[in-house]
Amino acid sequence: MKTILVTGSNGLLGQKITEKVLAEGSVKLIATSKGPNRYPIVDDYKYIEMDILDYALVKEVISTHRPDAIVHTAAMTNVDTSEENKELCYALNVKATQNLVSLCEEYQIHFIHLSTDFIFDGIYGPYAEEDAPNPLSYYGETKLLAELAVKESKANWVILRTILVYGITKDMSRSNIVLWAKGALEKGLPINAVNDQWRMPTLAEDLADACLLAVQNNAQGVYHISGKDDMSIVEIVRKVADYWLLDKALISEISSENLKQNAKRPARTGFILDKAMKDLKYHPHSFEVGLKILDEQMKKNN
Numbered sequence: 001m002k003t004i005l006v007t008g009s010n011g012l013l014g015q016k017i018t019e020k021v022l023a024e025g026s027v028k029l030i031a032t033s034k035g036p037n038r039y040p041i042v043d044d045y046k047y048i049e050m051d052i053l054d055y056a057l058v059k060e061v062i063s064t065h066r067p068d069a070i071v072h073t074a075a076m077t078n079v080d081t082s083e084e085n086k087e088l089c090y091a092l093n094v095k096a097t098q099n100l101v102s103l104c105e106e107y108q109i110h111f112i113h114l115s116t117d118f119i120f121d122g123i124y125g126p127y128a129e130e131d132a133p134n135p136l137s138y139y140g141e142t143k144l145l146a147e148l149a150v151k152e153s154k155a156n157w158v159i160l161r162t163i164l165v166y167g168i169t170k171d172m173s174r175s176n177i178v179l180w181a182k183g184a185l186e187k188g189l190p191i192n193a194v195n196d197q198w199r200m201p202t203l204a205e206d207l208a209d210a211c212l213l214a215v216q217n218n219a220q221g222v223y224h225i226s227g228k229d230d231m232s233i234v235e236i237v238r239k240v241a242d243y244w245l246l247d248k249a250l251i252s253e254i255s256s257e258n259l260k261q262n263a264k265r266p267a268r269t270g271f272i273l274d275k276a277m278k279d280l281k282y283h284p285h286s287f288e289v290g291l292k293i294l295d296e297q298m299k300k301n302n
Contacts, residue, residue: 003028004215005067007052007100008074010038012176013114015169016208017071021045027215030065033074038171052096062103069110069215072100075143078174079118080262082139093142097149104155111150112214115161117199117226119144122266125198126230129161129222129275137263147222158219160210163226163269166290167204168297177201178294181237185246193234195253198268200226201236203290206282213280223280224271229287236287243291 004021008014009031018039021029031037032050039047050061052074062070075093076082082089097113104111117125118140119133135141150157166178175183178201184191202225210225231239234253241248256265276282285293 001026001028002068002215003030003065004069004071005030005032005062005065006071006073007032007050008072009033009047010035010173011073012167012169012172012204013073013165013207013211015039016167016204017073017211018045020205020208020212026212030067032061040170052100053091055099058099059103062107062109066107067109069112070100070104071112071211071215072097073114075114076139079137079139079265082142083137083263086138089138089142093139094145094149097146101150101153101155101157104157105153109155110215110218111155111157112211113146113150113157113159115147115159116140116143117161117163117269117271118266119147119161120266120269122197122268125266125268126200126270126272127224128272129224136266139263156218156220158214159222160207160214160225161222161271162202162207163271164199164201165204165207166201166294168294168301170301177233177236178240178291181240182244182246185241185250186244188247188250190250190252191237192252192254192259193237194256194259195232195234196255196267197233197265198230198270199233199236200228200230200270201287201290202226203285203293205293206284210276210280210282213282217280219280223276224273225276225282226271226273226284227287227290228273228284230270231287239287240291243288243295
């Protein structure tokens with residue numbers, strides 16, 4: 001049985017990987033994250049507090065436990081914060097990845113790296129794996145630099161790019177588009193949603209599944225992993241309103257220009273998923289089914 005080490009295990013994706021491993025028992029898990037463990041179950045796997053910026057600690061953990069694979073989910077993912085705090089963003093997204101992949105090379109560990117649709121400029125989406133990147137934001141730049149560091153290493157690696165991940169866990173450090181829209185509309189708050197950006201939102205469970213499929217198949221190269229439905233941001237928000245029978249009159253359509261965000265976003269991303277479906281047997285849920293799964297989890301958590 002393979003042993004996997006997950007960075008950023010306290011995040012949404014990290015917790016979903018833990019959940020999936022505990023349910024399936026297909027691999028042994030070492031969960032690592034900054035600070036105490038947020039996942040409610042603490043048995044049948046190992047949790048280690050590990051700051052990915054502390055190279056000496058990272059090396060000690062990896063050299064001691066010698067996992068077969070590392071799933072690297074930890075990153076600075078807030079696009080506007082990345083623009084405001086470039087030094088920390090570079091350290092978390094680029095330097096930490098360089099360190100991890102060099103350790104994977106040294107100890108012959110399979111490296112599964114999470115990346116993003118924001119490495120693309122959004123002019124020609126949806127994108128295939130081999131399409132040329134051209135990031136518009138500093139966040140996108142750092143994720144592309146991290147990808148290049150991974151590709152240049154002699155480690156056994158796979159890059160999984162994803163789009164707009166949504167889902168829920170019991171202890172979350174940050175929200176996502178579905179929870180934000182649902183929460184605001186339930187409070188009767190007006191929402192501005194852009195009508196000139198298109199995405200394929202990804203259920204966190206689907207992405208966790210893809211990470212484990214990549215480990216089990218010893219996948220190599222680049223794979224695009226997302227949901228299957230291509231929608232504008234305002235369509236996504238309206239579908240959330242429809243599902244939970246909330247007031248769509250609170251939703252206003254605006255252009256990206258009027259939103260005045262710090263970082264520029266690509267207009268149309270989206271992924272062609274054929275490669276992941278063929279090689280990894282990756283089969284994402286529809287957005288409608290994703291919302292149903294989320295709804296059931298919320299009812300269970302209450």
